[in-house]
Amino acid sequence: MNRLLRTVFLTLVGLFIVAPLIVILVASVSTDEVLSGLPSGFTTRWLSDALANDQFQVGFAYSIRVAAIATAWAVVLGTSAAYAIHRFDVPGKSLLRAVFIAPLSLPRVVAGFCFFVLYASLVPAAYGTVGGVAFAHVLLLLPFVVSLVGAGLANLDPELEEAARDLGATPWQAFLRVTLPRIRVSMIIAAVFGFLTSFDEVDLSVFLMPADTTTLPVAIFLRLQQNQDPVTSAVSSLMIVGSLALTGLVALAARRAGLFATRKERM
Structure with missing residues (x-):
């Protein structure tokens, strides 16, 4: 009975999560412009319109560039910070760790406004x-990188x-040959999660760019303010599928490379 209740509970939670998606x-893919029940038919028209939309194309390219730069800097800085916290006797280590995690408790709208004032002044x-x-996005990604890489360390x-030394x-050679290969799984997970977080960011980004040049999520947000049509659903579905595909491909590549192998499998 307990097993059945757990299964039912987990199924309901899973449905609650995936139902909006x-x-x-x-x-x-519905022929109905307003979905109010079961679709009356299916079409790829909205997907084609979304792919041909100039604003979405510009936003996609902009989002890729921002996410790539922000992720690269966040991984470098976050890994360095995590290594310093876990390997060196840094004064106020607990306080320093709390500082790196603090952006998670800051509303992103507030962070966006603060960066807007910073840039404007x-x-x-x-x-x-x-x-x-991208610089503003690094603030959002650092807590995840520090936490994930710190868990690996x-x-x-x-x-x-110490044995390598x-x-x-040298300390640098020991890090590259001993530590880095053993925390690469944590770094890969942090990079993928950080890239998707930066790519999907709206609340902070909307303060930092003009209406004619925006990231893809901000372009969707601005379009929703004017018109709620199936094209918006189409580009949102493409983002959902793309995020899931990227996560799956990275996990598959990492597994084939043996990054997720157990100690017994490596032996």
């Missing part, structure tokens, strides 16, 4: 640029690095 996917040239938006015996390796 299913509705969007169905609406994007000090660096107006950064407003609306790929670098300016917590499970790694520091004596392995005893054998003549």
Whole structure:
């Protein structure tokens, strides 16, 4: 009975999570302009219109560039911070860890407004640029990178690095040859999660760019304010499928490379 209740509970939770996604996917291929029940037919017209939309094309390219730059910087800075926290006797280590996690508790609308004021008052040239938006996104991604990479470092015996140094390796060589290969799974997960988080960001990004040059999520948001049509559902469904496909491909590639292999399988 307990097993049955757990199964029913998990099934209901799963349906609660995926139900909105299913509705969007169905609406994007339905012939009905307003989905109020079961679709009366199916079509790819809305998907074609979404792919041909100039605003969405520009937003997609903009989002890719912003997410790639923000993810790269977040992984480098977050990995360095996590390594320093877990491997060095840093004063105020607990406080420093809390500082890196603090952006999670800051509303993104507030963060976006703060960056808008910062750019408007000090660096107006950064407003609306790929670098300016990516710099703001790094603030959102650092907590995830520090937490995920820190978890990988917590499970790694520091004596392995000490042994490498005893054998003549420099600290940098010990990190590259001993530590980095063993935390690469955490870094890959952090990079994928960070890229998708940056790509999907709306609340912060909407403050940092003009209406004629926006990321794809902001372009969707602005279109929803004017017109709620199936084209918006179509581009949203493409984002859903693309995110799931990227996550699946990375997981498959990592598994084939042996990154998720157990200790017994490696032996």
